Amino acid sequence: MFxxxxxxxxxxxxxxxxxxxxxxxxxxxMVTIIGSNGAGKTTTLLTISGVLKPKSGKIFFKNEEITxxxxxxxxxxxxxxxxxxxxxxxxLTVTENLLMGAYNQRAxxxxxxxxKEVFELFPRLEERKxxxxxxxxxxxxxxxxxxxxxxSKPSLLMLDEPxxxxxxxxxxxxxxxxxxxxxxxxxxxxxEQNVAKGLEIADRGYILENGKITLxxxxxxxxxxxxxxxxxxxx
Amino acid sequence: xxxxxFIQNLINGTLLGFVYxxxxxxxxLQFGVMDIINFGHxxxxxxxxxxxxxISLFLAIPGSATVVLxxxxxxxxxxxxxxxxxxxVIEAQPLSQxxxxxxxxxxxxNFALAAWHAExxxxxxxxxxxxxxxxxxxxxxxxLATAIVSLVVLIVLHLILTKTYFGIAIRATSxxxxxxxxLGVNVKKMYTLVFGLGCAIIxxxxxxxxxxxxxxxxxxxxxxxxxxxxxxxxxxxxxxxxLAAGLIVGIAQGIEITFWDPRASLAIVYxxxxxxxxxxxxxxxxxx
Numbered sequence: 001m002f003x004x005x006x007x008x009x010x011x012x013x014x015x016x017x018x019x020x021x022x023x024x025x026x027x028x029x030m031v032t033i034i035g036s037n038g039a040g041k042t043t044t045l046l047t048i049s050g051v052l053k054p055k056s057g058k059i060f061f062k063n064e065e066i067t068x069x070x071x072x073x074x075x076x077x078x079x080x081x082x083x084x085x086x087x088x089x090x091x092l093t094v095t096e097n098l099l100m101g102a103y104n105q106r107a108x109x110x111x112x113x114x115x116k117e118v119f120e121l122f123p124r125l126e127e128r129k130x131x132x133x134x135x136x137x138x139x140x141x142x143x144x145x146x147x148x149x150x151x152s153k154p155s156l157l158m159l160d161e162p163x164x165x166x167x168x169x170x171x172x173x174x175x176x177x178x179x180x181x182x183x184x185x186x187x188x189x190x191x192e193q194n195v196a197k198g199l200e201i202a203d204r205g206y207i208l209e210n211g212k213i214t215l216x217x218x219x220x221x222x223x224x225x226x227x228x229x230x231x232x233x234x235x
Numbered sequence: 236x237x238x239x240x241f242i243q244n245l246i247n248g249t250l251l252g253f254v255y256x257x258x259x260x261x262x263x264l265q266f267g268v269m270d271i272i273n274f275g276h277x278x279x280x281x282x283x284x285x286x287x288x289x290i291s292l293f294l295a296i297p298g299s300a301t302v303v304l305x306x307x308x309x310x311x312x313x314x315x316x317x318x319x320x321x322x323x324v325i326e327a328q329p330l331s332q333x334x335x336x337x338x339x340x341x342x343x344x345n346f347a348l349a350a351w352h353a354e355x356x357x358x359x360x361x362x363x364x365x366x367x368x369x370x371x372x373x374x375x376x377x378x379l380a381t382a383i384v385s386l387v388v389l390i391v392l393h394l395i396l397t398k399t400y401f402g403i404a405i406r407a408t409s410x411x412x413x414x415x416x417x418l419g420v421n422v423k424k425m426y427t428l429v430f431g432l433g434c435a436i437i438x439x440x441x442x443x444x445x446x447x448x449x450x451x452x453x454x455x456x457x458x459x460x461x462x463x464x465x466x467x468x469x470x471x472x473x474x475x476x477x478l479a480a481g482l483i484v485g486i487a488q489g490i491e492i493t494f495w496d497p498r499a500s501l502a503i504v505y506x507x508x509x510x511x512x513x514x515x516x517x518x519x520x521x522x523x
Contacts, residue, residue: 049417050416051413051416051417070416070421071413071416071417072416072419072420072421072422075416075417075418075419076419080417080418081417083413083414083417087411087413087414087417088411088414089406089407089410089411089414089415090410090411091406091409091410092403092406092407092410096403096406096407097407099400099403100403100404100407100415100418100420101418103400103404103418103419103420104418104419108400148418152418152419
C-alpha cells in the first residue's frame with residue numbers, strides 16, 4: 001500500500017476534529033478529499049505531514065508506519081505538502097525558495113537539474129527568479145508553492161486548496177499544472193473546496209463532512225451522485 | 236569645547252559603533268530565527284570577557300589571540316545552554332521565556348560576583364596597544380582592530396546567510412518554521428546551531444572588547460541594554476539594519492560625550508530609542 005490512513009482521530013485541545021478517518025492512495029493515483037470549510041481537510045493533511053499529532057489511528061507510507069514522526073522525517077520519506085495559504089518564505093528569492101524545496105539529501109544532489117525542469121514547467125518563475133517571494137502575484141505565488149514542492153522530488157504530492165483566493169483564469173492555470181503533473185506520473189492527494197474541479201480531474205474522491213468520511217468513489221461517479229450534487233454543486 | 240574634540244569623539248564613537256553591532260549581532264540572529272529574546276545576552280558577553288581574561292592569563296597569550304579558543308568554547312556553551320534551558324521554553328508562552336532568560340542573567344551575574352568578586356580585571360598580555368595619528372586625531376589600535384574584526388564577522392555572516400545552503404535554511408526557518416519543517420529542515424537542530432553560532436559571535440566580540448576595556452561582574456548590564464536597543468532599532472532590517480543601528484548608537488554616544496557628561500551616554504541612547512519609537516515604531520528598517 002502506498003499511503004494508508006486508518007482510523008485517525010485528531011483533536012484541537014478538547015475539540016475532536018477528525019473522527020475515525022480512513023482512506024487510501026495508490027501509487028500514481030490522484031485522489032481528492034472534498035468538503036466544506038471546517039470539515040477537517042487541512043487537519044487531515046497536516047496530520048499526515050506530522051505537523052499535528054493524532055490521538056489515535058495510524059498512517060502508513062510505502063508500508064512503513066509514519067504516525068508521530070516529526071515533519072522533517074516525513075518529508076525525507078518523500079511526502080511533500082503544498083500547505084494552505086502557500087507558506088512561501090516571503091524574504092527569500094524565488095530561486096532560494098525553490099532550493100529550499102530540495103533541502104532533503106535525496107533531492108539536494110540533483111537540485112540544479114530539478115531546478116531546470118521546474119523552470120521549464122513554470123517559465124514565469126524563471127523570469128522572476130531573483131525577486132523576493134513576497135512581491136509575487138497570487139498566481140505566481142501558488143505556482144512557486146507547487147514548484148517548491150516538486151523540487152523535493154516527492155513520491156506523494158499533497159495540495160491544500162491550491163485554487164483558494166485565485167482569479168478564475170488563474171484557477172484554470174493551476175489545475176492545468178496539476179493535471180500536467182498527474183500525467184507525468186506524480187501521485188497526488190488534493191484537497192479542494194472547488195468540488196466540481198477536484199472531482200473532474202481526480203481518479204477517486206472522498207467526501208469529508210464534520211470530520212467524518214461519508215462517501216467515497218470514483219471522481220466521475222461522485223460528480224453524478226445525488227448527494228454531492230445537492231450539497232456541493234447546488235444543482 | 237573644540238571642533239577637534241568633537242571629531243575625535245565622532246571617530247571613537249564610530250569605531251565603538253562597529254563593536255556594538257557585533258555584540259548585538261548574536262542577539263539579532265537568535266531573536267530573528269527563534270523568536271526568543273535572551274535577556275541573559277549581556278551576561279553572556281560578560282562571561283566571555285572573563286573567559287578571555289583567564290585564557291589570556293593562563294596561556295600567556297594576548298587577548299585578541301584567545302578568540303581561537305573563546306569562540307569555539309562559546310559555541311559549545313551556547314549549544315549546552317540551548318539544550319538545557321532554551322529548548323524547554325521554545326514553544327512556551329513569552330512570559331515563561333522571559334522568566335527563564337532573566338533567570339540566566341541572574342545566575343551568571345551572581346556566579347560572577349561570587350567567583351570573581353567585584354574588582355575589575357584587565358588583560359595582562361596585549362599586542363594591540365597604543366595608537367597612531369591621522370592629522371590631529373588619534374586612532375586607538377585596539378579599537379580600530381576591533382572595528383575591523385566586527386566588520387569582517389558581519390560580512391562573513393552575511394555571506395553564510397546568502398550563499399550557503401545552511402544559511403538559506405536559517406533564513407527560511409526564520410521566515411516560516413512550519414514550512415521549513417515540511418521541506419525537511421530539522422528545526423530544533425537548526426535552533427541549536429543558531430544559538431551556538433550566536434554565542435560564538437558574542438565570544439569574538441567579547442575577546443576584542445577586552446583589548447580596550449576591563450571586565451567586572453556588572454559589565455553585562457551595559458552590553459545587554461545596548462544590544463536590545465540596537466536589535467529593536469535595526470533588527471528587522473537584517474544585518475545591515477544591525478550595523479546601521481550600532482553605528483547610530485556609537486556615534487550618538489560620541490556626540491553626547493562631547494557636549495555633556497559621559498556618564499549620561501546610556502541615557503542618550505535610550506532617549507534616541509524612544510524618539511525613534513515615536514516616529515518609526517517598526518524600527519529603522521521595519522518592513523513587517
